[in-house]
Amino acid sequence: MKSFSDKIIWITGASSGIGKALAIELSNQNVKLILSSRKKEDLELVKKQCKDLRAVKIIPLDLEDYTNLQPKVAEAIAAFGKIDVLVNNGGISQRSFVKATAIAVDKRIMDINYLGTVALTKAVLPHFIKNKKGHFVVTTSIVGKIGTPLRSSYAASKHALHGFFDSLRAESYQDNIAVTLVCPGFVNTNISKNALTGDGTPQDKLDLATGNGIQPEYFAKLMVIAIKKKKEEVYIAGAKEKLGVYAKRFYPKLLSTMIRKLSVT
Template sequence: MSFSNQIIWITGASSGIGKALAIELSNQNAKLILSSRKKEDLELVKQQCRHPEFVKIITLDLEEYSNLQPIADKAIAAFGKIDVLVNNGGVSQRSLAKDTAIVVDKRIMDINYLGTVALTKAILPHFIKNKKGHFVVTTSIVGKIGTPLRSSYAASKHALHGFFDSLRAEHFQDHIAVTLVCPGFVNTNVSKNALTGDGTPQQKLDVATENGIQPERFAKLMARAMKNKKEEVYIAGAKEKLGVYAKRFYPKLVSILIRKLSVT
């Protein structure tokens, strides 16, 4: 399996899943464009890549979604084209709905949903013109099953499924693929950076996150799903995967079980 000479743009590439995926794809000879808000962190990721000479860095802020078209044009110009856009950037949440300020709900939707959609729309004409392209989207198991302390996060991930399922159908004839990647718990800083009810980061690692899949292992499985152009894939522990299928066939049972999860 190789991504030789594929030009892949990854958002949220400065840490976690995005960082691990960049290193994995560089090992498979891809040419990369790495983006996040943190240029210094992106530079460190670049130096860890097997082929840093084939890595370009372009900073962006998904929350500033009305200003993404010039950034997309710059990304296309970096290597002359883009084959794959990995929409990986986003922010999580750890707060009860009743305790979450509406401005925090809006911020989560702006970053996770509108930022991702705006960047996708900025690249879409390029894919249509080339009659090929691949959108890869990091959603979540929570994008299939809403759980406590993640109401707005779950909403933003559910929204991504709706948008990209529709987009896939609309542009099938243009040979544009969509892969929705649903992580379970992955051992990254996602819970440390998760927003609380007042918008400040939680600044601590959840036990479940700490015990999650290692990002390097996750990246290998994600790369395989990308290579095979899977429409939707669950990269998670057995219980998390079981929950997705159980909700499909036994929604009431899953609802009862979810109520028992800790909300403190």
């Protein structure tokens, strides 16, 4: 995909952070956008920052309500006649020890990050198969490759996405359907402020590492390049996070020792 011109791209989690930055970046490339999240008012603000307001459709949805996403897909297809790319970017993070996390919190994270994403993907898949083309883009995480303290269920949900979409990629190749897994490291967004604690309430503070992370606007530029090239998997992160991925592959015991020494504050 050398150019996005006239492509219809649907982005979930588009009201803030990476999704917002991606929407604005793509709007400068003559695409038609469908923007979704739970927060309609925030989506309206993102739309106002896009290049062509007529080329942006807002469809509020809640990934946690994953049994009722089919009507949203029908609405999205009707908006511009088709969907070319679905960017599964919506999700929620976590900041709590395993021993202090209620099972209801584990379930909620899996419902949103994994089942919500999978349900939406399955609802769009027949449309891609019918058109004999399509592209699923998934925002996972470096912790989708490496589990770290305070993120057990978040890491589990992101690991699960890798397993699902690797399988889907293999199954859908003959239908000309691509899958790109985008693994962010620390990005300067509100993800840590909104992260769930052990009792399900938001952490409501910005982690130091997150605050010092990649700016979302720059991240979006790199993400667009990866989508255009139809990369299978890409790590958009700092040097230490990238090193962790390769250490996990070649020196797993060393990485385990390093992770145990990480700050958990």
